[in-house]
Amino acid sequence: MDRAPGLSVRLKLTLSYAGFLMVAGVLPLAAVVVFYQHGLPDDAIWTTGDFLVNRSAIVRSFAPVGVAVLAFLLVFGLVGGWFLAGRMLTPLTRITDATRMAASGSLSHRIRLPGRRDELRELADAFDAMLARIETHVAERERFAANASHELRTPLAIAQTLLDVARADPNRDTGELVGRLHAVNTRAIDLTEALLLLSRADQRSFTRHRVDLSLIAEEAAETLLSLAERRGLTIETSGDPALAVGSPALLLQMTTNLVHNAIVHNLPEQGTVWVTTSVRPTTVLLTVENTGEKLAPHVVSTLVEPFRRGTTRVRADHAGVGLGLAIVRSITRAHDGTLTLTPRPAGGLRVTVGLPAAPPHTPQG
Incomplete structure (x- = not known):
């Protein structure tokens, strides 16, 4: 955005400091003058050595001193205000430099403002956190585009x-x-x-409706039942009605992907897939578990990355295109939910999706 040039923030703060200091100096001086002008009788006379001084003479002699004091306060306010404003705006200068570097494409730079927490340091820390998220997001996008x-x-x-x-x-x-x-x-x-x-x-380009995850789970299990039977597996569904708000099509795709993965990455025969739903005070849970080979935690943490496949996934039929769990993660995020992957001690994987529970007044979709 093009803007017309104006006064710098440092100059504005300097003028504000100097103006406040001038007002603070003028008020007591004005109070003294008013006191001598109106607070004493007109015929009041003081003896100072060999001289007799009345009220008017004191006021006239006080005026040059007051002007000198105000002039000193003005100069002191301008110089001191300029210095203080510079000290106060130093963090903003570092934040501005970091912003320019980020705008030029350098996302690895961080402000790392030292000192105890205050408003400016909270701003710098929030900016550093934002840069870290953007850098991670850009790296993921670049890796995704390459894959x-x-x-x-x-x-x-x-x-x-x-x-x-x-x-x-x-x-x-x-x-x-x-x-x-x-x-x-x-x-x-x-x-x-x-x-x-x-x-x-x-x-997040979808319309939100009231969705029962238990019905979605039953539909996904029924759709993939023939695939499970061909592989000698059983699918068990259970749970209470779990009402969420979201896209029925996307939530069905999410559940279908989870069940499909649980079928494909299972035991060669006599395996089982469990699909359950449950309700918490503020969330509803969809859990898909399967039997299978034991998985290391560091392998499980990478399964949601796009095109990430283990050895079993490469060789298996119906292995998909490597986007199953990546799509699940994106749909979960789009619905403000959480995705948790946990290896089962006996082998296989437990995947839990937590979504915000539908409020009672949400209209039926």
Whole structure:
């Protein structure tokens, strides 16, 4: 924004300090003059040595002294105010410099203002925290863009290779080629749709309605029941009605992703998936647990990152595009909720989504 030039804050503070000091000096001097002018009788006379002095003479002799005092106060106020204003505005100068560096693209710089806590230091600490969040967010976006580009390029490169092979060998069976191209194209479409869903969740561009997570859990479990049966798994759903406010489509996608992950990353056979809902005073919980191999805590903490896959995820069928839990995290954030991943001692994973409970007056969607 272009602004017309004006007085600096330091000069304004200096003038304010000097003006206040002048007012503080004028008031007692004026009080003395008023006292001598109106507080004493007109014929009052004082003896000072060999002289007789009346009230008028005292007032006239006091005037030059008062003017000199005011002049001193003015100079002292300007000089002292300029110095004090500079000291007070030093933190703001550092904050301004950090802001300019951030605007130029340097997000690693921090103010780190020393001293005890006050308003300016709280501002500097809040700015440092904001810079840290922005730097982390930008790093995540850059990493996400690089991973997305790589993931999108992979099916396209495979398709190009298949087409080159078919062109070099016209007598090759086209049925196998079409089947492989169909699989590659399907993966590319799934990845693109997942990226669009992730973007929609991040932007919070959805209408909020009253949603019962227990019904959402039952629908997701029913949708994926055939996949679970093919893999020899059982799905158990239980819990109380858990009313939240949000997008039914996004919350269903979130739950479906959780159940799908619990099915895919399970035991080879005789595994189980538990989907439960519960209610707390201010939140509702959706918990999805599964049997499976034991997971280290440091591995669990990385599973929500986009395109992060373990060894089992790479080899398994229906492994998805590596955005399942990343989408779950984005949808949870968009609904002001919390996402907790905990390895089960016996093996497998426990994922808990906590969402704010719907207020009683929320209209039915």
